[in-house]
Amino acid sequence: MYKVLIAEDEELIRRGLIYTIDWLSLGCTVAGEAADGLEGLQKIKETHPDIVIADIRMPGISGLEMIEKAKESGERFYAIILSSYSEFDYARQAILLDVGEYLVKPIVDDELEEAIERAKDKIGESAKIDIDETAETESDQSGRVLRFFNGSVQSGNFYVAETIKHIKADYRTKITIEDIAASLGVSVSYLSRKIKRETNMTFIDLLNGLRIAKAAELLNTGKYRMYEIAEMTGFTNYKYFCTVFKRYTGYAPSKLVR
Numbered sequence: 001m002y003k004v005l006i007a008e009d010e011e012l013i014r015r016g017l018i019y020t021i022d023w024l025s026l027g028c029t030v031a032g033e034a035a036d037g038l039e040g041l042q043k044i045k046e047t048h049p050d051i052v053i054a055d056i057r058m059p060g061i062s063g064l065e066m067i068e069k070a071k072e073s074g075e076r077f078y079a080i081i082l083s084s085y086s087e088f089d090y091a092r093q094a095i096l097l098d099v100g101e102y103l104v105k106p107i108v109d110d111e112l113e114e115a116i117e118r119a120k121d122k123i124g125e126s127a128k129i130d131i132d133e134t135a136e137t138e139s140d141q142s143g144r145v146l147r148f149f150n151g152s153v154q155s156g157n158f159y160v161a162e163t164i165k166h167i168k169a170d171y172r173t174k175i176t177i178e179d180i181a182a183s184l185g186v187s188v189s190y191l192s193r194k195i196k197r198e199t200n201m202t203f204i205d206l207l208n209g210l211r212i213a214k215a216a217e218l219l220n221t222g223k224y225r226m227y228e229i230a231e232m233t234g235f236t237n238y239k240y241f242c243t244v245f246k247r248y249t250g251y252a253p254s255k256l257v258r
Contacts, residue, residue, distance in 0.1 A: 001027060001028060001029045002026075002027055002028045002029075002050040002051055002119075002120060002123065003028070003029060003031035003047060003048070003049040003050050003051070004023065004028050004029065004030050004031060004049060004050070004051045004052075004053065004116075005030075005031055005032045005033070005034070005040070005043055005044060005047055005049040005051070005052050005053070005077075006018060006030060006032075006033045006034070006053045006054075007033070007034040007035075007036075007037065007039070007040030007043070007052065007053070007054040007055065007058065007063060007066060008033075008034075008035075008053075008054070008055045008058070008082065009035050009036055009055060009057075009058040009059055010055070011035070013055075013082075013105075014033055014035070017053065017107075017112075018030050018033060020109065021109060021112065021113065026113060026116050026117070026120075027120065028051070028116065031047040031049050032046070032047045032049070035058075035059075036058045036059040036060040036061075037054075037058045037059070037060045037061035037062055037063060037065060037066040038060035038061055038066075039060070040052075040054060040058070040063075040066045041061070041066045041069055041070055044066070044070045044075050044077070045070070045073065045075065048075065048077075048240070049077050050077055050078065050119075050123055051077060051078045051079075051080065051116065051119050051123075052067065052070075052077045052078070052079050052080070053080045053082065053112075054066060054067065054079065054080070054081060054082065055081075055082050055083070056081050056082065056083035057083070057084075063081055063082075064081070064099075067079050067081075067099065068189075069188065072177065072188050072189060072192045072203075073176065073177055073178070073188075073203070073204065074177075074202050074203060074204025074205070074207075074208075078100045078119040078122055078123055079099040079100055079101075080099070080100060080101040080103065080112075080115050080116075080119065081099050081101065081102045081103065082103050082105055082107060083102065083103070083104055083105060084104070084105045100115075100118070100119055100122060101115040101118070101119070103115060156198070157194050157197075157198050159184055159186060159190075159191055159194050160194050160195055160198040160199065162180075162184055163177075163180050163184075163191065163195060163203070163206070164206065166180045166183070167206055167207050167210055168210065171207060171210050171211050171214065171233065171234050172232065172233060172234045173234060174234070174236070175207065175234070177191060177192065177203040180203075191203075207234075208244050208248065209248060211233040211234050211235065211244075212233075212244060212245055212248045212249065214232075214233050215229050215230070215232075215233045215241070215245060215253065216249070216253075218232060218233070219253055226238070226241075226242075226253055226254065229241075229253075230242075241253070
């Protein structure tokens with residue numbers, strides 16, 4: 001089942017989307033809802049949806065800002081924007097953020113359902129690419145991550161070097177790029193760009209890469225249960241820990257249990 005999050009400030013429209021669409025027949029489930037952009041951003045980080053349906057204008061931050069901030073923090077999802085506006089500027093922003101669909105209100109059920117089917121196809125294509133790349137993930141991605149943390153590769157950028165220090169010191173806690181950017185006095189988007197340019201990875205790649213490497217070390221000792229290791233390495237959700245571990249290594253953490 002694909003997880004869907006709906007962010008729409010007009011309650012009547014939000015409820016309509018949740019209860020009038022036959023989500024089960026589409027192979028989907030509504031994992032969460034939000035009445036404004038800030039709540040939507042928090043729900044995205046909590047539920048890790050596959051598809052996000054968002055109004056373009058909401059209190060707090062707009063749907064486009066919400067999508068941008070969520071993707072900067074490492075979330076991956078297919079975005080569908082709903083809008084009463086068909087102006088070029090909005091469409092251009094949506095294109096720059098790699099929004100999958102831009103639907104103008106009033107939304108027809110068939111139109112949204114077709115957009116969901118296209119979203120599922122796109123997600124399936126991305127998943128296939130991820131699977132094809134899994135074989136090189138462990139040696140390439142994890143190896144690159146560890147080279148930054150063991151000191152064999154040094155970042156020439158002050159902000160990236162400081163970010164790596166923060167991650168190394170606090171990976172066991174709920175550390176975010178927003179907190180690090182604020183401590184360094186720069187914007188999240190600026191820090192994200194610098195990290196990507198210097199390491200060819202996202203902040204989440206670096207953070208999870210170190211967490212998984214540490215988890216593998218703990219698993220090899222045979223002293224801890226997997227749920228304990230998940231908590232010890234900064235994962236508050238055991239299921240999510242297993243998913244991330246397999247994504248980075250190509251196998252389930254249980255394979256290392258002695």
